[in-house]
Structures are given as structure tokens and as C-alpha cells.
Amino acid sequence: xSFAATxxxxxxxxxxxxxxxxxxxxxxxxRAIRGQLRAxxxxxxxxxxxxxxxxxxxxxxxxxxxxxxxxxxxxRHAIASHDFPENGxxxxxxxxxxxxxxxxxxxxxxxxxxxxxxxxIDSADQADxxxxxxxxxxxxxxxxxxGSSYGAMVGLQFAARHPQRVRxxxxxxxxxxxxxxxxxxxxxxxxxxxxxxxxxxxxQGLALARQLAMLSYRTPNEFAERFDAAxxxxxxxxxxxxxxxxEHCAATWVARTSxxxxxxxxxxxxxxxxxxxxxxxxxxxxxxVEDRLVPLDDLFALAEGLPxxxxxxxxxxxxxxxxxxEPREIADIxxxxxxxxxxxxx
Amino acid sequence: xSFAATxxxxxxxxxxxxxxxxxxxxxxxxRAIRGQLRAxxxxxxxxxxxxxxxxxxxxxxxxxxxxxxxxxxxxRHAIASHDFPENGxxxxxxxxxxxxxxxxxxxxxxxxxxxxxxxxIDSADQADxxxxxxxxxxxxxxxxxxGSSYGAMVGLQFAARHPQRVRxxxxxxxxxxxxxxxxxxxxxxxxxxxxxxxxxxxxQGLALARQLAMLSYRTPNEFAERFDAAxxxxxxxxxxxxxxxxEHCAATWVARTSxxxxxxxxxxxxxxxxxxxxxxxxxxxxxxVEDRLVPLDDLFALAEGLPxxxxxxxxxxxxxxxxxxEPREIADIxxxxxxxxxxxxx
Numbered sequence: 179x180s181f182a183a184t185x186x187x188x189x190x191x192x193x194x195x196x197x198x199x200x201x202x203x204x205x206x207x208x209r210a211i212r213g214q215l216r217a218x219x220x221x222x223x224x225x226x227x228x229x230x231x232x233x234x235x236x237x238x239x240x241x242x243x244x245x246x247x248x249x250x251x252x253x254r255h256a257i258a259s260h261d262f263p264e265n266g267x268x269x270x271x272x273x274x275x276x277x278x279x280x281x282x283x284x285x286x287x288x289x290x291x292x293x294x295x296x297x298x299i300d301s302a303d304q305a306d307x308x309x310x311x312x313x314x315x316x317x318x319x320x321x322x323x324x325g326s327s328y329g330a331m332v333g334l335q336f337a338a339r340h341p342q343r344v345r346x347x348x349x350x351x352x353x354x355x356x357x358x359x360x361x362x363x364x365x366x367x368x369x370x371x372x373x374x375x376x377x378x379x380x381x382q383g384l385a386l387a388r389q390l391a392m393l394s395y396r397t398p399n400e401f402a403e404r405f406d407a408a409x410x411x412x413x414x415x416x417x418x419x420x421x422x423x424x425e426h427c428a429a430t431w432v433a434r435t436s437x438x439x440x441x442x443x444x445x446x447x448x449x450x451x452x453x454x455x456x457x458x459x460x461x462x463x464x465x466x467v468e469d470r471l472v473p474l475d476d477l478f479a480l481a482e483g484l485p486x487x488x489x490x491x492x493x494x495x496x497x498x499x500x501x502x503x504e505p506r507e508i509a510d511i512x513x514x515x516x517x518x519x520x521x522x523x524x
Numbered sequence: 525x526s527f528a529a530t531x532x533x534x535x536x537x538x539x540x541x542x543x544x545x546x547x548x549x550x551x552x553x554x555r556a557i558r559g560q561l562r563a564x565x566x567x568x569x570x571x572x573x574x575x576x577x578x579x580x581x582x583x584x585x586x587x588x589x590x591x592x593x594x595x596x597x598x599x600r601h602a603i604a605s606h607d608f609p610e611n612g613x614x615x616x617x618x619x620x621x622x623x624x625x626x627x628x629x630x631x632x633x634x635x636x637x638x639x640x641x642x643x644x645i646d647s648a649d650q651a652d653x654x655x656x657x658x659x660x661x662x663x664x665x666x667x668x669x670x671g672s673s674y675g676a677m678v679g680l681q682f683a684a685r686h687p688q689r690v691r692x693x694x695x696x697x698x699x700x701x702x703x704x705x706x707x708x709x710x711x712x713x714x715x716x717x718x719x720x721x722x723x724x725x726x727x728q729g730l731a732l733a734r735q736l737a738m739l740s741y742r743t744p745n746e747f748a749e750r751f752d753a754a755x756x757x758x759x760x761x762x763x764x765x766x767x768x769x770x771e772h773c774a775a776t777w778v779a780r781t782s783x784x785x786x787x788x789x790x791x792x793x794x795x796x797x798x799x800x801x802x803x804x805x806x807x808x809x810x811x812x813v814e815d816r817l818v819p820l821d822d823l824f825a826l827a828e829g830l831p832x833x834x835x836x837x838x839x840x841x842x843x844x845x846x847x848x849x850e851p852r853e854i855a856d857i858x859x860x861x862x863x864x865x866x867x868x869x870x
Contacts, residue, residue: 223757297760298757298760298761298762357744357747357748358744358747358748358750358751358752358764358765358766359739359742359743359744359747359748359751359766360744361751361755361764361765361766362735362739362747362751362764362766362767362770363739364764365762365763365764365766365767365770366732366735366736366739366770369732369735370716370719370732373716373719373720373723373725373728373729373732374719376723376725376728377722377723377725379719379722379723382719382722383719386712386715386716386719389708389712389715390712390736393705393708393709393712396705397705398703398704398705398706398819401703401704401705401708402703402704402705404704405704405705405707405708406704408797409707409791409794409795411569411644414643414644415644415787415791416644416711416791416794416795417711418704418707418708418710418711418794419704419707420704420705420707420708420711421708421711424708424711424712441761445755445761445762448755448762448764449755449762451754473744
């Protein structure tokens with residue numbers, strides 16, 4: 179196993195369609211490094227594989243380490259730094275919920291995110307990839323794993339498989355298994371991509387898949403507020419009020435997404451299963467009442483099944499996307515969850 | 525304007541994927557006739573058009589007439605009869621909620637249902653088509669309009685535009701306007717059809733659209749009960765538990781559906797708007813708490829806006845499809861709603 183810091187790559191600007199940018203109030207911007215690690219993983223469905231794992235670490239070398247993981251579209255660049263000043267995918271937590279002065283933040287690009295790994299990928303494989311990066315960085319034990327959406331699923335796997343490597347887990351809007359209705363919804367997104375691929379027009383299939391995903395991330399209440407206008411007839415066809423928004427956002431996403439990566443990471447959510455009883459790390463489950471993708475009942479079932487679990491319930495018209503769009507509430511939960519892991523790990 | 529009874533046509537068997545067949549307990553099967561009417565309509569978006577309207581009437585000639593209308597996939601064959609013995613799309617209401625011994629039931633094939641009318645169609649046009657059939661049948665005033673889903677939207681238009689032609693309206697799971705989130709969901713279904721058409725594979729696009737629609741008709745709770753199994757890897761790709769069911773149902777539907785018809789009727793739902801204050805006919809609104817397509821709040825807003833409205837609220841794990849899958853509860857509501865329209869109209 180080897181790793182090496184790589185030069186700064188151009189990172190996409192955070193997607194304004196899903197994220198509410200919120201420039202961090204960081205008096206002195208933290209320093210960051212990036213690296214790429216080649217590791218051999220025993221993948222759950224794909225057997226032994228040599229994989230490349232791209233990582234980024236932000237914050238002081240001697241600070242307690244937080245593993246930070248988001249949805250399948252997230253990546254190693256969680257927040258802006260002196261070295262990589264572009265906004266990250268969780269920029270609005272920078273300096274509040276994710277304080278890179280007190281903590282070192284580690285994120286990876288998901289296995290499969292570059293489209294080069296066209297095999298079934300499991301959340302367990304992602305957890306093992308993160309453990310391999312901890313090895314490479316010489317970190318015996320992380321202070322906490324903060325995971326949202328798919329990142330919460332990976333966090334649960336990490337805690338179950340590597341309980342000695344992390345003190346605490348915060349699992350936001352991700353459960354021990356995918357809900358069957360949400361799985362069906364994602365299967366149809368994958369069908370849309372396949373339909374586009376049939377005609378060598380991957381872009382249109384991907385764009386449709388992304389728009390379907392966006393509906394699952396948001397809520398009717400938000401749409402009722404934003405897209406109340408009557409449909410227009412354009413060239414004799416009805417165009418409804420949300421279409422401009424959905425298509426614009428999908429186009430931004432399509433430009434930076436490989437169909438193979440989307441298919442394999444989407445599928446990975448559905449393959450995910452963890453027995454809550456196996457997650458022995460103290461865990462805060464965060465649930466959003468309005469989440470249409472990860473129902474409240476499933477997160478209560480998770481919290482109740484955890485040996486050392488607690489649950490925090492929020493309301494948000496943004497549903498599943500609340501972790502990206504409700505920065506204060508999320509920062510408050512992260513602050514409380516990290517109170518007791520800070521001092522004794524540093 | 526002319527109309528003529530046509531010979532019996534082969535009707536598709538009711539779709540087992542959405543409907544729970546329930547053979548009617550009718551001691552002597554009612555008689556039925558079918559006809560086709562050519563009428564000139566002033567269509568809201570498409571101007572003056574000559575259209576053909578296919579209708580069916582079941583029950584005694586001298587009984588009070590009920591107009592019966594369902595979703596965009598429904599048609600003129602609501603229940604089985606001596607003359608047309610195949611199950612209809614609302615077969616499980618035959619003999620209970622829809623008693624063809626006490627009432628005459630009139631249904632039409634929606635304008636555009638045969639795919640030959642490739643223009644924007646409004647719910648107001650459907651209402652006018654039904655009024656034209658009443659004219660042709662010599663019926664001055666119907667006892668009631670019983671509409672579900674799109675049929676409820678058309679019923680609201682009918683009551684607003686032709687208040688002198690109906691004594692009472694029962695509007696099940698359909699509001700005065702489409703919800704913006706539901707409209708976005710349908711717009712993506714239409715995109716799926718367009719994507720299929722681009723590659724000259726209309727079947728796959730339609731099948732994807734239908735599966736997306738089915739998700740909107742049902743609920744996570746039902747899927748959790750029925751499709752709890754873990755996904756399988758088939759040829760290295762995850763296949764989730766609901767996919768067999770969704771694909772089977774879509775194939776059945778695709779075989780009898782024209783892409784143009786689907787596109788124009790789906791769009792028609794989004795174009796629909798009625799001011800509740802204009803609906804002066806006594807109206808019973810029926811809402812399902814779990815409906816993901818027509819939110820409870822919208823149906824309360826409708827009922828509260830109606831000059832003579834009341835609301836009945838049901839719970840059902842079948843969500844929007846409850847009108848098809850909860851025969852007892854629906855029959856009970858229809859029975860109560862029809863009590864006072866029976867005697868004085870016959």
C-alpha cells in the first residue's frame with residue numbers, strides 16, 4: 179500500500195441546485211492536502227480488487243480526525259481551504275458544524291466515483307476503503323464519523339466493521355437498509371440511464387435519472403412554494419413550473435457525472451444492509467420527518483436496534499436534502515455530538 | 525351531432541396490477557349499450573374540433589343516471605354486464621357502490637384515449653364531451669357524477685360548466701388543480717416517453733413512465749410489506765424486489781396504451797384548474813391521507829372553497845389507488861352520497 183499527495187485538481191463548484199452556498203467564516207483558512215492511495219480490497223460482491231482511493235484532509239495535523247461523508251454525489255472536497263479554495267459539497271458546515279481549526283476532516287471520493295470500477299460496489303467496500311486511508315495516514319482511531327445519506331450508510335458499515343477505528347458515529351438521513359419503495363425509485367432512475375445508453379445518448383438518460391432523484395430528495399411542500407405557477411403550453415406541449423429548475427440542475431450534474439459511476443453508486447445504496455446490533459459505536463441517528471427517501475420509521479427502527487444509539491428528529495421542507503439546506507440545525511447536532519469526542523482524542 | 529350503438533368490442537381485462545378483481549354479485553346481469561358520438565367541441569386550448577366520443581351505458585333505461593369516471597387509464601367499460609361481460613375498470617364497485625339495478629351508469633373513453641387527438645386536451649373538454657353524450661342520450665340531468673383521480677377533476681369541471689346537468693358530485697382523490705410536485709413527477713414520465721420515442725423504442729419509454737406513475741399511485745408502506753426481500757445481483761447488476769412486479773404491470777399497460785394518448789392525458793391533468801367557488805353543485809370530496817399524488821391539504825382547500833362541499837377522509841396503504849383497492853370504504857361513501865339523489869330523479 180502506498181500513497182502520495184497529488185497536486186490540486188480542478189474541483190467542480192458546489193452544485194447550487196442542491197446546496198445553499200454559505201461562505202464560511204474562517205478567520206485563517208485551514209490548510210489541506212490531497213492524496214491518492216492504491217489499496218487491495220476484498221470487495222463484498224466483486225472479490226479482491228486493486229483500487230485507487232482519492233482522499234483529502236483539511237485541518238491541523240495534530241487535531242482529532244473526523245471522517246466526513248455525504249451522498250453518492252459527494253466527494254473528497256467537503257469544504258474550502260487555503261490550498262483548495264473552491265466551495266466543497268458541505269461548505270455551509272465549514273466553521274460551524276465542521277470546524278477545521280479544532281478538527282482534521284477526512285473525506286474520500288467514493289469507490290467507483292470516476293466510473294472506472296464497473297462492478298457491484300457495497301457500502302462495506304467504501305468503509306474498508308476509508309479504513310485503508312486511516313492506515314495510510316497513520317490514524318489509529320478517528321474522533322467521529324459524520325455521514326449523511328449514503329455517507330450515513332457507509333458510517334454504519336464502518337462502525338460495524340471497524341469499531342476500534344472510531345469513537346462516535348453521526349448518521350444523518352441514512353438507515354441500516356434501503357427502504358423498498360426508495361429502492362424501486364432508484365431502480366427506475368437506473369432504467370432511465372439504460373434507456374439513454376441504448377441510443378448512445380447517455381446525457382438525456384442521466385438527466386432524467388437526476389431529475390427523478392431530485393424529486394426524491396425534496397418535498398411537495400417546497401415545490402408548492404416554489405413552483406406554484408400554471409403550466410405553459412410551449413410548442414403545443416405543457417411545460418410545468420418546476421421543469422426549468424429540474425433540467426438546469428440535471429444539466430449541471432450530468433456534466434460532471436459518469437453513467438457507470440451513477441449506476442454503481444445508486445445500486446450500492448440498494449445493496450446496503452447492516453444489522454443495527456452490530457453497530458456498537460455510540461451513534462446519533464438524525465432523521466427528517468419529511469424525508470421521502472428514508473422514512474422516519476426506518477430511522478427509529480435503526481436507533482432502537484443500536485446498542486448505543488440515540489435519535490434526533492428534525493422537521494424540514496427540504497426532506498432528504500435537509501443536511502445540505504438546514505445548516506444551523508445540523509451544526510447544532512454536530513456540535514453536541516462532538517462535545518465529548520474532542521478533548522480525549524486530540 | 526349523431527350517435528349510433530356499435531357492436532361489442534373486445535375490451536381489455538381489468539389490469540390486475542392496479543385493480544383487485546371482485547366479481548359482482550348481481551342476480552341478473554344488467555344490460556348495456558355502447559355508442560360512438562361525433563360532436564363538435566370548442567376545446568380550451570385546441571379550438572373548435574370534431575371529435576368522436578365513445579360511450580357505454582349500463583342499467584335500466586328509466587333509472588337515474590350516474591356519470592362514472594376514473595383515472596386517465598380508465599375507459600367507458602366501468603363494470604361487466606350481460607352484453608359486455610368482461611370485468612370493467614371499477615368492477616369491484618359493481619353491485620355495491622355502483623348498483624346497475626338502481627342506476628344507469630354512463631362512462632366514456634376519454635377524449636384522446638385512442639391516440640388520434642394529438643393536441644392539448646383540458647379537463648374542461650372532457651366535461652363538455654360528457655355533456656354532449658347526455659344531450660345525445662336525451663338526459664337532462666344526471667343524478668350524480670362519480671369521479672376518481674382525473675375523473676374527479678373532470679367532475680369538478682362538469683359541475684362548474686354544466687351545473688344544471690347534475691344534482692351531486694363525488695370527487696375522489698382529485699382536486700381543483702394539480703399539485704406542483706405531482707406535476708413535476710408527471711413531466712418526468714412524459715420525458716421518459718420522449719426519450720423512448722427518440723430511439724424508436726416507444727415501448728421502453730412508456731414502460732418506464734408507467735412504472736414511475738405506479739410509484740406515485742402507491743405508498744412506501746405497501747412496498748415495505750410486499751417487497752421486503754434483499755436485491756439480487758442478476759448478470760452483475762442489482763435487481764430490487766419490486767422490479768418484477770413493476771415491469772410486469774407496465775408491460776400489460778403498454779400493450780394497450782398509445783404514447784400520444786398517454787402524453788396528452790397526462791398533460792391534461794397538469795393543465796386542469798377549476799375555481800372551487802364556481803362548483804355550485806353539492807359535492808362530497810374524498811381524500812386519502814396517504815395519497816402521494818393528491819395531498820390531503822389540497823383536498824381540504826378544495827372542500828373549504830366549495831360553496832356546498834363536504835369532505836370524507838380515509839386512510840389506506842394504497843394511497844392514490846385506494847378508490848380501486850378499498851371497495852368497502854368507497855362503496856360506503858358512494859351509498860351515503862347517493863341516498864338523496866335516487867328517489868327524486870328516477
